[in-house]
Amino acid sequence: MEDFELDPTLDTRNLRDEFKGLSNEAVKNNLDEKRVSLEIAIENVDHDFNVGTIVRSANNFNVQAVHIIGKKKYNRRG
Structure with a gap:
């Protein structure tokens, strides 16, 4: 393709x-x-599902970057 x-x-x-x-x-x-000149920072998110939802929404709105802040490990597969 x-x-x-x-x-x-x-x-x-x-x-x-x-x-x-x-x-x-x-x-x-x-x-x-x-691309929108916007970056999103996520901090203190309790569940992997929330991170995945925020990242997918940011992708839908064509934001420049998503930063995940904090010590908690999360599943990158969402």
Whole structure:
């Protein structure tokens, strides 16, 4: 999928309609251009589920970075 563009009606990837049919690299470049200059810090979160939810939400809003602060270990798989 990297070297060619797909027919948007045949693209089954979980993407917004505006990105359907584009290569993965083109999607990443477009998102980098529109990235929000916002960073989120998470501190003293009790459960892994909360961390995963916050990271997924930040990704959805195209934030620049998420920082997890604290000594508690968490499962990176969410």
